[in-house]
Amino acid sequence: MRNRKVARIFATDWFRNLIINKMRRDIFQAIADPTRRSILALIALQAMTPNAIAENFNTTRQAVSKHLKILTECELVKQEQQGREIYYSLEIEKMKEIDVWINQFRKIWEIQFNQLDKVLSTLKK
Template identity: 50%
Template sequence: MRRDVFQAIADPTRRDIINLIARKSLNLNSIAENFEMSRPAISQHIKILTECGIVVINQQGRERYCEVQPKKLMEVADWLEPFREMWEARFDKLDTLLKEMQSKKKE
């Protein structure tokens, strides 16, 4: 079963893993050290992230390093864009209303 990006970011641990390796590639042990759960549990989260295409694993010698694929997260950004535009429009209207109220108050 192919998972999608939204399934990957639905879990807070996976979001934390993404944030952690967004700064620099880390091996599985280094990732696991940042969490209070077993290494197999972290490996399962990494597996889901790789199935979604958010993380790739690169073999370097005996180590496996996880790296974020930010392009894949664009699906989330694209989905959120109409909502961002809607809220910006609402805040612009609120800003206009507040300015009108302030100008009336000064009169």
């Protein structure tokens, strides 16, 4: 009986962690955090180690590692082992998903700005 309870607790925790990890894999939730956006901007220029990334922030190495873990889960960054070091770099293909989503709004903004230009030009006349 005790083994069943332990197994159930373990399975429940495993399932809960699985759901939480799946929820974290949303790229928009990942880029909502300003620190993660800054990390993305840093590694867009060149691949960096976690220590090199952490030097650019007023935070601990562990906090940067947590941000990198979320970005990796979301597949916005990729890891590459070079000797004893792990280098993080930007995953361009995943960033294109963000661009596609934003592009639909860009079209709406352009239409609205064009309409505003027309109104302003008629007001000037």
